[in-house]
Amino acid sequence: MSEPVALDLARLRRSCSECSLQMLCLPTSVDGRDLRRLDTVVQRRKPLVKGESLFRSGDPLRAVYVASEGSFKTVVVNTSGEEHVLGFHLPGELFGLDAIGSGHHRCEAVAMTDARVCELPFAQLTSIAAQLPSLQGQLLRVIGQSADRDHDHVDLLSRRQAGERVALFVHSLSQRFRRIGRPADDFQLPMSRDEIARYLGLVLETVSRGFSRLHEDGVIEVRGRRVRILDEEALCLAANGGNDSLTPQPRKRDRA
Amino acid sequence: MSEPVALDLARLRRSCSECSLQMLCLPTSVDGRDLRRLDTVVQRRKPLVKGESLFRSGDPLRAVYVASEGSFKTVVVNTSGEEHVLGFHLPGELFGLDAIGSGHHRCEAVAMTDARVCELPFAQLTSIAAQLPSLQGQLLRVIGQSADRDHDHVDLLSRRQAGERVALFVHSLSQRFRRIGRPADDFQLPMSRDEIARYLGLVLETVSRGFSRLHEDGVIEVRGRRVRILDEEALCLAANGGNDSLTPQPRKRDRA
């Protein structure tokens, strides 16, 4: 009975090895038949090119998604035509959950780079979850984690100082890179300054100045979208309003 | 077969008639035995006095809550000691879902007025949901709606102009009052200016000025916490950056 299970596990792990959904796709206690059934749910999708939309505001909830390659942003455009970025989604992070409440997507998902996604049809997912308690639990947890990210976003937006927002953004992005198994102190930003700005509730110039400031304070190294974290502790400090000490007086002081 | 069901429904409806969880507690297609089982989950809790906490940051997930009387706020205090308000919870609105992702609460829930809550132990809720597909669906939906509220909050915080945030806040609060069966154009705010400010990412003086401005523009009537909406359309307009037209030039113009 455990022979075919091992095979299925190996295959699934191979296809989703870097995926945040491992814990969703591979509940700890499921037998071979369940696993095989689960396997049928995950669908490969054709690749998307940079700028292409995966779903749009108003689309009915069909599936939730995970990028296996590339990154996405979810955005809303308000009545005045401004675009707000609700979230960034790195490879391996689940997104598209925004439609669960109403049955329709409230935002648009756009590929920030060429990308490839796995699609999990929602109806099938829930119907299988109904028969598989461990999957139900995992599903709830993953949804909850997505809500946690929204809370982090709110926390970010509530910071008064623009510099704090930028620092916290860099730091949390770093953490997320670590979680998906990539270097946390040296990475390439998949998004533009403008997109960061629309995520942080700032304008792009202010974001740029934030990066520059962190750079000249020796906290990070920035060249365009390439970021390297030199002093994580200082970064945390800067994210919590502690960077006053670095260039304290606005008076004519070079540094230290 | 339909006789005993009708009785249970009547009793449940009576106890939760104003409750947003009606659709969770009363799935459309459940038989009498299921209903009775669900009934056992909901627990009445002793009343809380103003300022009392229902749960604190770090507490393990035990239950989710609905106030039957009174209102709550959920807050986080960051490292610098500032308190951010993550959400306001009117009677009938579900809260406490923030712990689903990690198993621990990430924020603190405080009664803004004397209050009374219903408690839904989470473990029981999910185990029953596992046997009751319609309840599982309702549970997901309610969680999704909670995420929708977070998105609205993000949307609010992304607005550039302080006036827009205040206007949008008043408007969305008005909608929520309507949904719980209270007058949407004449209500008492359960929270202070300071709490609103911490929710909107502003300082209390700015919030106060926002209210005053809406008042003198004839959009709402404000006296302390009493709010009456005079012109809903103008309120929506103000929430979307359209109130420039009311007092356009900063030059020395009295009004119209």
Place this chain on the structure above:
DNA sequence: CGTCGACTTGACTAAAATCAAACCCGGTGG
């Protein structure tokens, strides 16, 4: 090698935070 888009930097302006003073209102006690 030139062009274009993304990013940086600077000077100025608009907006919100801060600091500080009144105000209003509900409650208390003379």
Place this chain on the structure above:
DNA sequence: CCACCGGGTTTGATTTTAGTCAAGTCGACG
């Protein structure tokens, strides 16, 4: 009944901050 708190709120004057406008710079790509 009225004087007097005291908290929450409003309002005003000033300072700080981020937004705006406008040049530049950098780098990728044809």
